[in-house]
Amino acid sequence: MVAYVFPGQGAQYPGMGKELYTQKPEAKKLFELANEILDFKITDIMFEGTADALKQTNVTQPAVFLHSVITALTSEKFQPDMVAGHSLGEFSALVANKALRFEDGLRLVHQRALAMQEACEINPSTMAAILGLPDEQVEAICSTIVGHVVVPANYNCPGQLVISGSLEGIQIACEKMKAAGAKRALPLPVGGAFHSPLMEPARVKLESAIHSTTFSTPNCPIYQNVSTTAVKDVETIKRNLIAQLTAPVKWTQSVQHMVQDGAVTFMECGPGKVLQGLVKKIHKEAEVDSME
Missing domain, CATH: 3.40.366.10 (Malonyl-Coenzyme A Acyl Carrier Protein, domain 2)
Structure with a gap:
């Protein structure tokens, strides 16, 4: 097919x-x-x-x-x-x-x-690509960020998940992802937090x-x-x-x-x-x- x-x-x-x-x-x-x-x-x-x-x-x-x-x-x-x-x-x-x-x-x-x-x-925001972590771990880290919108946005393939949220929230999340062992936590050149x-x-x-x-x-x-x-x-x-x-x-x-x-x-x-x-x-x- x-x-x-x-x-x-x-x-x-x-x-x-x-x-x-x-x-x-x-x-x-x-x-x-x-x-x-x-x-x-x-x-x-x-x-x-x-x-x-x-x-x-x-x-x-x-x-x-x-x-x-x-x-x-x-x-x-x-x-x-x-x-x-x-x-x-x-x-x-x-x-x-x-x-x-x-x-x-x-x-x-x-x-x-x-x-x-x-x-x-209306809501200045962005996205970031997280490489090298299991989806479940990325989801768990997102859930620990209080006071900011940070959510999984694109489940692209195993080991590649894009997150979406507020500017400060994504910055905090990227730091936490790197500390957890992500190969990369890369902010993307987009104008907003799509799929959030x-x-x-x-x-x-x-x-x-x-x-x-x-x-x-x-x-x-x-x-x-x-x-x-x-x-x-x-x-x-x-x-x-x-x-x-x-x-x-x-x-x-x-x-x-x-x-x-x-x-x-x-x-x-x-x-x-x-x-x-x-x-x-x-x-x-x-x-x-x-x-x-």
Whole structure:
């Protein structure tokens, strides 16, 4: 069985999508439609913009979504048995399995990006990657930090867990992780504490947007970040999408469940190859490839 997986924020790079645009007429139409929906020429930034320009949240999230979805929709290989996406990538996956229309998925991603940016401005915060400690130990250390929000945010693969929280809380946590034997406790260059309670203002805004968007029954199951198991029920998909902003991304567990359910090949749809590496660390026998 083939699983299609879609990357999240951080996979972007200057020039992304330009080859798709120039070589595939169907891709060009979708990119031009995206320019109309967003009311600015995101293609200019994707194809010709600098890395700094691409780092702006209102650009990054739609750009990664567009590259990922258009790669999948214009591929002759597009016949997944199951899909999953890392954080933002979950919206790409839901377009790929027909739960969301392309236009609706893009609008939701843009609204999500703006809502998250506003939440970051309300609560200055950050994230850090913790390498070389068991998940349980990272969780335990987070729970000892009193007076600050510090929570596990991304279970990326065994030995790699990203934590999220207040600026001071993450600083304290990094010191404790190093003292406990972490190989690295590295603050990340992000603008906020994604997948933590500090994203509650964004969750409220996204909830309203999701409830006003039409979802369809998907043609194959999605393994969502919150639940980690196969989902096809529309109402469950919506609940999980809403919860995702303040809950951790359980990528390790999602991949494990896809393997248990028969996934042999994982195809990464979108920019970069980050998910291929994570899948290999989670399940060494998996076949991984990229559509890019």
